[in-house]
Amino acid sequence: MPHRPYIVGNWKMNGVRAMLAEARAIDRAAARYPDVQVALAPPFTLIGTLREAVTAMGIGGQDCHAQAKGAHTGDVSAPMLVDTGADFVILGHSERRKDHAEGDALVQAKADAALSAGLGVIVCVGETLDERDAGKAVAVVAGQVDGSLPAGEGAGDAVAAGKVSVAYEPVWAIGTGRVAAVEDVVTMHAAIRERLLALYGEAGAKVRILYGGSVNAGNAAELLAAEGVGGALVGGASLTAEAFLPIVAAAGTGEA
Ligand code: PEP
Numbered sequence: 001m002p003h004r005p006y007i008v009g010n011w012k013m014n015g016v017r018a019m020l021a022e023a024r025a026i027d028r029a030a031a032r033y034p035d036v037q038v039a040l041a042p043p044f045t046l047i048g049t050l051r052e053a054v055t056a057m058g059i060g061g062q063d064c065h066a067q068a069k070g071a072h073t074g075d076v077s078a079p080m081l082v083d084t085g086a087d088f089v090i091l092g093h094s095e096r097r098k099d100h101a102e103g104d105a106l107v108q109a110k111a112d113a114a115l116s117a118g119l120g121v122i123v124c125v126g127e128t129l130d131e132r133d134a135g136k137a138v139a140v141v142a143g144q145v146d147g148s149l150p151a152g153e154g155a156g157d158a159v160a161a162g163k164v165s166v167a168y169e170p171v172w173a174i175g176t177g178r179v180a181a182v183e184d185v186v187t188m189h190a191a192i193r194e195r196l197l198a199l200y201g202e203a204g205a206k207v208r209i210l211y212g213g214s215v216n217a218g219n220a221a222e223l224l225a226a227e228g229v230g231g232a233l234v235g236g237a238s239l240t241a242e243a244f245l246p247i248v249a250a251a252g253t254g255e256a
Contacts, residue, residue, distance in 0.1 A: 003208045005224060005251040006165060006231030008122065009040045009238025010062060010090060010212075017046070020053055025241035027054035029248060036252035037231070040238065041090050044076055051085025060088035060120070063096055066109035068117070078110075078117035088120035090233070092148050094171045104147025111164075112152035120163040122210065122233065123148050125192070129172035137184075138191045141168065145195040159196075160203040165210060166192055167233040173213025175235055182226050185211050189228035217246035224251050 009026070011019075023040060030038035039058030042050050050059050065075040081089055091114065092107035107123060114121045125144035127137040149155075150164060158164055168188050170180050180188075189209045196204030211223050212233030223229060231251065237243040 003162075003206075003230045004035060004037050006037045006039070006208050006210060007248050007251050008038075008058075008060070008090070008167075008210065008231065008233050009244055010093070010233055010235050011040065011042045011046075011239060012062065012095070012235060013043055014239055015042045015046050017049060019046075019239075020049065022239065022241050023050050024053055026238075026244055026248075027057050029241065029245045030054075031056035033248055033252035036248055038248055039088065041088075044084075047081065047086050048084040058087050058120075059085060060090060060122075061086050062090050062093065064089050064091070064110055064114055064117075064119075066106065066113045068113065078114040078119055081114075081119060082117050086119060088122060089114045090122045090124065090167070092144075093124045094126055094169060094174060098171075104144055107148040108151055111148065111150040112155065115150050115152070115154060115158045115163065120165070121150065121158075122165045122167050123150075124167045124169050124212070124233070126167075126169040126171050126174075126213070129170075132170065132172070137170075137188065141188060142191055142195050145192055146199065149196070149199060151199075156200055156203055159200045160206055162206050162208070164206075165208040165230070166196070167210040167212045168192060169212035169233060175214070177214050179214045179219050179223070180211070182222060185223065185229060186227045189226075193228060215247060217243065217250075220247040220250035 041060040064078040127140045208230035210231040
């Protein structure tokens, strides 16, 4: 892996203050793996609390609005995420694309807003099972990369500074226990890298491409060792330290 591996837990709509002990345990372990960048994206309600509770890992949001402020009841903006202590945000997760009808242009606007606010971004892309079965996986994901990655003023600098990551998450592998075959992951990551280089020139090499979709203690080492895999975006297995820490360990060598 050419980059420092990035292991990110996405708590989705899970987590109340009673789960702080898990976050603290994950943070203590993160400190023992300085060669791994570890982060958690809890629900909005826990970002500020987790920020105060942890020291070694990143804390991020799972979405933000494309506008900085205004009449958007129930939404949270990128500057608000910064204000509450987040350092990155996950955008375009397939659950948001499906549940909230988010398209590429909206995800891109959110990514530009997040970078403007100073956040790092993880932009999620991935094909459905129908699209894979139809032989369209590469075309669909390439289109999502072209349409969803930041394109505003400053995007190139943010990419060059390593503030932009992509998570390749085949929709059919998320929360299902089905994991993409390693050779398919390698193919998809190579296709994504090609688009990133086309979009950003040589700075596109700085974008970490994470795999996501039923990553767990049993499959993490093989996935993380695969060509072009720069880390993992982990849902279900990030909810407890017991499940998440073996994934962090698989990415790193631990304290020297
Ligand atoms: C995710 O939510 O991004 C994810 C990959 O979930 P899971 O690990 O549960 O499949």
